[in-house]
Amino acid sequence: MKQIPFYIVDVFTDQAFSGNQLAVFILDDNLEVSIRQQLAKELHFSETIFLQLTENHIIDAWIHTPEEEIPFGGHPLIGAAFIWHSRYGSTLNKVVFRTKSGLVPVLIDNQTSIYWMTQQTPQFSQVIPPYEAAKVLGLKEVDFHPFWPVQEISTGLPVVVAPVKSVEVLKRTKLNHSAYEALISRIEAKGICVFAMEGDRSDLSVRDFAPYYGIPEDVATGSSNGAILAFIMKHEAVSCLSLVSEQGVFMNRPSTLHLKGEKKVNSFDIHVGGQAVLLASGTWNA
Numbered sequence: 001m002k003q004i005p006f007y008i009v010d011v012f013t014d015q016a017f018s019g020n021q022l023a024v025f026i027l028d029d030n031l032e033v034s035i036r037q038q039l040a041k042e043l044h045f046s047e048t049i050f051l052q053l054t055e056n057h058i059i060d061a062w063i064h065t066p067e068e069e070i071p072f073g074g075h076p077l078i079g080a081a082f083i084w085h086s087r088y089g090s091t092l093n094k095v096v097f098r099t100k101s102g103l104v105p106v107l108i109d110n111q112t113s114i115y116w117m118t119q120q121t122p123q124f125s126q127v128i129p130p131y132e133a134a135k136v137l138g139l140k141e142v143d144f145h146p147f148w149p150v151q152e153i154s155t156g157l158p159v160v161v162a163p164v165k166s167v168e169v170l171k172r173t174k175l176n177h178s179a180y181e182a183l184i185s186r187i188e189a190k191g192i193c194v195f196a197m198e199g200d201r202s203d204l205s206v207r208d209f210a211p212y213y214g215i216p217e218d219v220a221t222g223s224s225n226g227a228i229l230a231f232i233m234k235h236e237a238v239s240c241l242s243l244v245s246e247q248g249v250f251m252n253r254p255s256t257l258h259l260k261g262e263k264k265v266n267s268f269d270i271h272v273g274g275q276a277v278l279l280a281s282g283t284w285n286a
Contacts, residue, residue: 059096256274
């Protein structure tokens with residue numbers, strides 16, 4: 001019988017029982033995709049990640065939601081870097097993961113214990129009509145930001161970014177599932193990230209919905225927050241920006257995400273950072 005070590009981590013927090021839950025499995029050999037998916041469905045965290053070290057010290061990473069494998073995820077890679085660095089004695093301040101979307105470096109700031117993930121150059125896709133976005137989110141057209149569009153963006157995983165006027169609007173956002181299904185049937189993105197430029201302890205407040213992946217609402221979404229940062233930089237025409245984002249507040253799992261970006265001539269450098277804490281560890285008997 002094969003024993004596979006695993007860890008339960010809370011990500012984008014410095015306190016247990018907050019942030020986004022994650023299971024990290026450390027593999028010696030390949031594990032069939034069907035078994036990985038069964039494990040992810042059984043645990044039913046928003047994401048579960050499986051890691052395997054390669055000969056060139058790049059770490060292969062497979063990320064699963066309860067419903068399917070996805071090419072990229074923010075909190076899984078932050079949590080995986082935390083485990084690799086803290087539990088496996090790495091003296092390096094950088095971990096590189098190979099995901100379905102490409103290579104993703106994560107830098108470790110030992111002074112702040114923040115793990116910084118570099119996301120892909122953002123791809124800005126279609127704008128969603130306000131009336132359709134309002135129907136999907138149970139809002140009125142006047143609830144959205146008056147100058148910014150609702151837009152599909154990807155920094156590794158496509159998402160619809162929807163800016164609203166206030167935290168009050170954010171709080172009463174409620175997904176209309178039939179309208180949501182109609183929207184995602186015609187676009188690549190399957191998640192919808194709603195944000196307001198205000199917060200109690202932050203620069204912005206965020207909610208993220210992704211029922212397609214088996215995630216009714218996500219506690220902390222690194223990929224979506226990277227897309228939000230790129231969105232703000234594009235539409236405000238700023239070349240450098242650092243923000244603090246809070247998510248999961250309405251789910252009683254407050255999470256803190258650090259965002260920083262820089263606009264180059266034809267691209268963006270997008271970085272999302274956060275802390276993590278170990279909650280439990282064990283072995284799975286394969």
